[in-house]
Amino acid sequence: MRLHRLIAIIRKETLQIRRDFPSLLITVAMPLLLMLAFGYGVRFDVQHIPVYVYDREGSQQSQDFLKHFQASEYFRLIKAVDNYPALIEALDSGACRLAIVIPIDFSERLSAGGPVAVQALVDATDNNTANISLSYSEAVAQTYNQRLHLDWIQRHGLNTIQSPLSVDTRTWFNENLESSANIVPGVIAIIMAVIGSFLTSLTIAREWERGTMEQLVSTPITPLELMVGKLVPYFVIGLLDTVLCTALAILWFEVPFRGQWTVLLLSCTLFLVVVLSLGYLISVLAKSQLAASQAALIVTFLPAFLLSGFLYPIDQMPAAIQVITHLIPARYFMTILRDVFLKGTSIPFLASDLLALALFAAILTILATRAFHKKLT
């Protein structure tokens, strides 16, 4: 490997990136955009579910029960209506996700000792929110029941007893159960996968499309020099983007960072080498910028998004899919990022994930250098 040639390619590639506005935009704006979009957009916390009520009784007791809904931060009582059709319409139009109907004999039946059923209609188009709405509704009913029991016991002059069993919970690593603490470190992996593979997927294909490759391969350049020279600028960009995203995560989204910087840097370096060589390999094979960029998104972004554990925990996936996730480099990086940020895990515990990344990096760099031939077809 000749230093002269390497430096010449690095310099040329850097100049071209600097003069290509779309590339610059992608390197700077896309990380910011994705960070904000995912940081704010992806939330699994369900709060303030809009609720309509139809209180057919309108008694003091029924209103008292509804206050329990109102008090919960999970629900927001939007409107009380006085007929069924209005309720149906609200669900149809999406004005509410949950509709509560209180029967006409609510207080009467309660004083008789029940049973009484309050109807809850749920918009289950989003099954996740629907599930949460239902369990929160049940929790509200449960609390109300307990209060009724307590009242009954006191009215009959009996001693109250403590519930013998309780669960004393403490949440670790993400104490406030914030979605962002889980999502934001993962976004860094997604951004690096996209930046790394998308931009590099264009580099070789562009030279073929513009005809510059013919001159380039007529020089004594070696495939290794070409690859390293072309990837170094993108590697630097990738690292800068990582720093940018990490800063955003810590300072803006207030995600705790408990691990070591060296672990973060090491894993980022490995993952960057993986995605950069993958993008380069795609570029060598595709020979057209359009095909290459699309292939790069399909091969890196989608798996990193869906199969890395970013959105869904891998151990909850079907067994066959779980096996496939082992082939997704982002999976290992995702684990490392979350552990480094939230748990502060040190290298020994991350060894297997780091090793997997290193293995992918080695295989892909070798493939990428081998795939390029200094021949025209």
Add this chain to the structure above:
Amino acid sequence: MTDHDTIPVLAHGLVKRFGDFVAVDRINLEARTGEVVGFLGPNGSGKSTTIRMLCGLLRPSAGQALVAGFDVAREPEQVRRRIGYMSQKFSLYNDLRVIENIRFFAGMYDVPASLLNERTQWVLDMAGLAGRESTITGTLPGGWKQRLALGCAVLHRPSILFLDEPTSGVDPISRRRFWELIHAMADEGVTVLVTTHYMDEAEYCNRLVLIFQGRIVAAGSPTELKQQAMTGELLLIECDQLGLALDVLQQVPGARDVALFGNALHVVVPDGQTSIPRLRDALSAHGVAVSRIEPIRASLEDVFVSLTARLSDRRT
């Protein structure tokens, strides 16, 4: 630099097939030190393919080629270090400045740092680009681009230069200037292999190789070719109704290779003395007014028309 006793370019039985299509068919070729060899032929005749094989960019399907003494198929890297190549399509970086392109290719050819400034200046002077160093390459006029491309191909002072249609789409003055550059380099001992389909340019070459449908159909110096190929006499005919005249002449027995040259016709006949009256009669019989008929010296274009016409007849 190659030894004086190695022949810079030597090809034997070179073949390139793309599937069933034979692009280059058993070509033998030789270029000596300091020679400017012109590769002449219509588009698609296999000129570029041959050059690309000689540069080690395409693997020959059969045959052998030695460039600077190295086998192009087995040691392409050794070949690449010793040659300069300018491809048919402009292939420098349009988004880089002139100086940045020069520095890039100087890096590619591993020009030592101690020589970098000198070589850069040399290329700028040669290409007439001094003062234009920071122009974005894409905004240069065609002729300037070609000179820059040539400059970038010779930064490492190669002893052999392959130029694939270096002057296509370039204005006549720039073309002349370009050829002056080529000859200046040849005078310094650089062997130049150049393809063109401009017949006037062929006159600049020491030796010509005419290639048609992948085969070499004639070779020699421009003068030799003219003597060799033109069996018969070439006549110039000036008349009106050129299109009609062309049709008429093609029907006259003995007349062949009728072709339009500017606002006159060229025709080859076995013997001028007897043919001139016959042609004149045939033309006037069809109402064509002839202002001049006379024997002229053949140009390379006539040679080329003559040769390719004969070959096309034979093959169809």
